[in-house]
Amino acid sequence: MKLTVFYGTETGNAKGLAQKVAKKGEKNGVEVDIVDLASSEVSVLESIDHPFVVIISTWDDGAPPPKCVPFCKALAETDLSLTGKQYTVLALGDTEYPLFCECGKQVDARLSALGAEAVMPRTDLGADFMVSYIGWSKNFWKTMAKVYGVKK
Ligand SMILES: Cc1cc2nc3c(=O)[nH]c(=O)nc-3n(C[C@H](O)[C@H](O)[C@H](O)COP(=O)(O)O)c2cc1C
Structure with missing residues (x-):
């Protein structure tokens, strides 16, 4: 079983959570690749033949983390088909901002519009996040066990 965790970050929070997912995955016998969206092309999604997670934060006025702007722009503009791909989005943000987790919401909506299937609803x-991640992680690995037979 393989899993890819894409992360988009400015100050490292999303990367830290991606590393936690990978660590837990190792324990559960899952091979996890961690990929930085700052240096990714949208076409990488097309070649994926296993589930993926996108962990991405939101920055000024609901924008992507600055280094992920090119990826998010390309995702918004592409017409590639992601039918048959399975994913979930973990969005990071702060409720103090009017556009809470807006980038994660847009990435989720776009992946879905391109045909990918959310194996678990997006979590904001x-x-x-360090505390609420624990609940997400439990749900995520429960889903991985149910859908893919991964041990918890
Ligand atoms: C200048 C600034 C702007 C931000 N803008 C938003 C925003 O518009 N919406 C939101 O939900 N969170 C916003 N945040 C909160 C970040 O998304 C949050 O701190 C997140 O954990 C950062 O994760 P990262 O280190 O992976 O980039 C902002 C934070 C800063 C410092």
């Missing part, structure tokens, strides 16, 4: 985490 606020400033307490």
Whole structure:
């Protein structure tokens, strides 16, 4: 079983969570690739033949993390088909901002519009993400066990 975790970050929070997913995956016998969206092409999604997670934060006025702007722009403009791909989005943000987790919401909507299937609904985490991540992780690995037979 293989899993790819894409992350988009400015100050490292999303990367830190991606590393936690990978660590837990290792324990559960899953091979996890971690990929930085700042240096990814949208076409990489087309070649994926296993589930993927996107962990991405939101920056000024609901924008992507600055280094992920090219990826998010390309995702918004592409017409590639992601039918048959399975994913979930973990969005990071802060409820103090009017456009809470907007980037994660847009990435989720776009992946779905391109035909990918959300194996688990998007989760939006606020400033307490280190604590609320624990609940997400439990649900995520429960889903991985149910859908793919991964051990928990
Ligand atoms: C200048 C600034 C702008 C931000 N803008 C938003 C925003 O518009 N919406 C939101 O939900 N969170 C916003 N945040 C909160 C970040 O998304 C949050 O701190 C997140 O955990 C950062 O994750 P990262 O380190 O992976 O980039 C902002 C934070 C800063 C410092």
